Amino acid sequence: MSGPLAGLKIIEMLGLGPAPLAGQLLADLGAEVTIVDRKFDSVDHTDIHRRNKKSVALNLKTKLGHAAAKILINRADILIEGFRPGVMEKLQLGPEEFKKSNPRLIFARMTGWGQDGPLSNTAGHDINYLAITGALHAIGPKKGPPIPPLNLAADYGGGSMFLIFGILAALYERERSGLGQVVDVAMVDGVAAMMSVFHTSFARGDFVEKRASNMLDGGAPYYRCYTTLDDKSISIGPIEPKFFAEFVKLAELPEHLLREQNIKEFWEDQQVLLEKVFKTKTLSEWSRIFNNSDACAMPIIPISEVPLNNHNKARNAYIKINEVVQPAPAPRFDRTPAGYPKAPVGSGGNNKEILSEIGFSDRDIDIIFSEIN
16 A cells, blocks of 8 residues: 555454544555454445455354454554443443553544543444534524534534544654543534633624624625525635725626625625525536636536536545545545555455454355354
């Protein structure tokens, strides 16, 4: 594997969402990531989170399967797991098991609520984690309940990104101490950190606890989405006065808007005006008008059209693996670039290779196989 993380060995316990994405991003940058799967299964080329990874299928409740997992973890730099608190301990694979045998191990634990607290052992999903951070309360129209922003914010923003952040911070600290540590990554903590700017606004008295009433929540007419003549959508966000001035000029709007931009009393009238204006042209026409400008206006395109976007094409932001369109590795490095991702393997697709490498005989490998199937 090529990339800035080449040589790093990671064991990823089979999971969903945030942990697999973190593993994918680390693997994209060169880390050797091995998934500990629970059964043998055929290849699913559409599962982008499994690209660039190896897979070993083990029954962790059997003697040989458990022994294999321990050996793999003892040889790893990092372990990623996303179970409820206490599950790894019940499997006798918790962090205490490896403090002596692998003191450099970074034990990264990904949960929604965290390893402790009254909610730590309860079920939840992205929408629930957002609910107690103030984020969900602020997203949506003025009337009606909040609208969940896909599962990007808690699962992948507060989860995957903070999991990677925690792992890399622990790796950096290990260079000085020589020791690994447990990294407790809770999605609620990550989202809370991402809400810092809104806590700042609230402390200053600038943030209104009513949806679509603030600059960045759709309240400002210059930071929202509008419908075009052909029933498509466009996004605008010219916050800064000089960008707003360019927007006003290109959209042929009245100049008095320049003076009224941030006067909230005018926002509702401005919104009504912009709704009418954007309904006069198609999305393609507006795109041509705003093309290569600083008006901060962009067409809103569906996922099927994303790879066809001129900017995305110019940056080779999307690639194909076995005819599956997917994002290219990110971020980009000039000296140690990531290689082209390898296709996913089926669950247990590397069993013989991996188990032979760590000392298991063909007979034991056959037994491990039989214990699963």
